[in-house]
Amino acid sequence: MTSAQPPLSPQPPSEARRSLGPFEAIRGLRPAGVLPQVTPIRRLISDLPTSPDPYAAAQAALNPLRERILPGARIAVTAGSRGIHDLVPVVKAAVDWLTAVGAAPFVVPAMGSHGGATADGQLEMLAGLGITSESVGCPVEATMETVVIGTLPDGTPVHHDALAAKADGVLLVNRVKPHTDFRGPIESGVAKVLAIGLGNHKGAAALHAGGIPSLGGAIEAAARMVVAQGKILGGLAILENALERTAAVEFVEPDGIAGPAENALLQRAGSLLGRLPFDELDVLVVDEMGKDKSGAGMDTNVIGRCWVHGIPEFDSPSIAAITVHSLSPASHGNASGLGLADVIPARMLEQIDLQVSYVNALTSGAGGARRSRMPMVMEDDEAAVLAAVTMCGRRDWSELRLARIKDTLSPNELMVTPALLTESAERFDLEITGTARDLTSAGRLRPWSDR
Incomplete structure (x- = not known):
């Protein structure tokens, strides 16, 4: 579809949506528009060095210490x-x-x-x-x-x-x-x-x-x-x-x-280091962030955002807007680095322990504190992605360069919109691994295995 600046279009909330608490005012607030379908792809990587037995490798590496x-x-x-x-x-x-x-x-x-x-x-x-x-x-x-x-x-x-x-x-x-x-x-x-x-x-x-x-x-x-x-x-x-x-x-x-x-x-x-296979994206949808994914919640080397005063930004990738949709259980509520995202769904707020997050962020100083600011909060996953699309300045949504990844530890498995799929089909290092499907259903991101 083509849309210059999609208007806000209040819609009735689905029964599956929880109470938004202090964010109740955003219920039903969502940019108008229909998200393009996405197709799963995989980056092909050959000749990767891999240790067949990390336990044995570690024991062998310690041999110089034997006499000490x-x-x-x-x-x-x-x-x-x-x-x-x-x-x-x-x-x-x-x-x-x-x-x-x-x-x-x-x-x-x-x-x-x-x-x-x-x-x-x-x-x-x-x-x-x-x-x-x-x-x-x-x-x-x-x-x-x-x-x-x-x-x-x-x-x-x-x-x-x-x-x-x-x-x-x-x-x-x-x-x-x-x-x-x-x-x-x-x-x-x-x-x-x-x-x-x-x-x-x-x-x-x-x-x-x-x-x-x-x-x-x-x-x-x-x-x-x-x-x-x-x-x-x-x-x-x-x-x-x-x-x-x-x-x-x-x-x-x-x-x-x-x-x-x-x-x-x-x-x-x-x-x-694993990296995204695209240097320019309009929107990156990240299913999950967390301290088990990166010290910054999302690996800055993957998303191309450092956002630390006095440190030069990455040359690539260039991503106009990033959405994050969940905090990993292994983070124990620590959402330090959340500010690297532009939009999140309201349900993610229930997963965050502000005390734990801010202790870590403030201890980290300029980097941790600056990158732990609150992104825009929307009612659900779909509204969050739609809001991110409005940030990218893409007039014709058929040209939208949107990619979805599970987390920044997994940048080689993606779902991409038709504009990126066309590019993928022409590259020897990428393969299409599934068929097109909707990104969301009833306001939520659809499971990766959902056909």
Whole structure:
């Protein structure tokens, strides 16, 4: 259809819609228009590096440590980053390996201010990630207490988890990947989990307080300061491919943390990163966001939005409007990063814990707070997408470039409108995997399997 600026067209609410509470005033408020149908497509990716056995790969990577572990040594093993596909087998591999060489390992959360900045909240989050004493075969201990091991040249205190500080050694476990907030020689990886993750709430807040442009340098300096204490055994770095599966597990020696060795892994990780197959979109519909998808709720590298003062924006992709329709259960109400979206349905508000979200957002400073503002709220999924379409300035809706993805961990499986389908049919790296269907039904997004 063709529509310059679709008028608002109040419609009677369906029986399935819940009470909108304080947003009752928007009931029935929806832009007029009929959304084009969408067709499922898949990006074809060949020659992806994939680890056939992440557990075995992690154990093999630890061999350089064999002669350095003293019998009975208490070794803290970190866990906490969300969205790592093989987090449980890699952590269990580390625990089993340490036990086999005579150590007494235990797992500690390394997640800064997450879990509401409480020890119980972080244990709950670890359990949600599958990390329990039963699943990894050792105690899981948590505290928000820290010790200050020094200060950076600008006076920033460097905090370190009190349980890790008392241990005989610390083994870091984390995925290495491009950061969602900044670019630098060291981004997300073993240095970050050491400086921010094991800094707990106080340490994470202190390092973020200087602003995002200085965060990369602060992470590097703080990580090196902790390494200099002599208890960091090294790090197991997990690299994932474009399908979010483990590509490799590598050991980083202590002197390589926040150094050239970690930078080399970051370069490898960047080359493997999954991305949307289109550089320009009018609307991106994201079924679900969450802390298990990305630290920013949605991976900024995928959606092409950083939105942090002082940090340059991405060259691509360029997306006029983004809708998000659900918060993952594994987020435990943490919707930090919600402000990266332009429109959400009202039902999503019921899934958000503002206290948990804002503690995390404010601890993250400029990036977290700015990106946790409230998007436009519409009555249901359909109204949210229609509102997003009005934002893109597309006069002829038959030319609408709209794509739907499940989350930013899955940018290679999409549903697309006819304008993008025509382009897809001409590309060797994309295949059409289904037939056209309506995007919504009775105001809600239709299931992916719904024909």
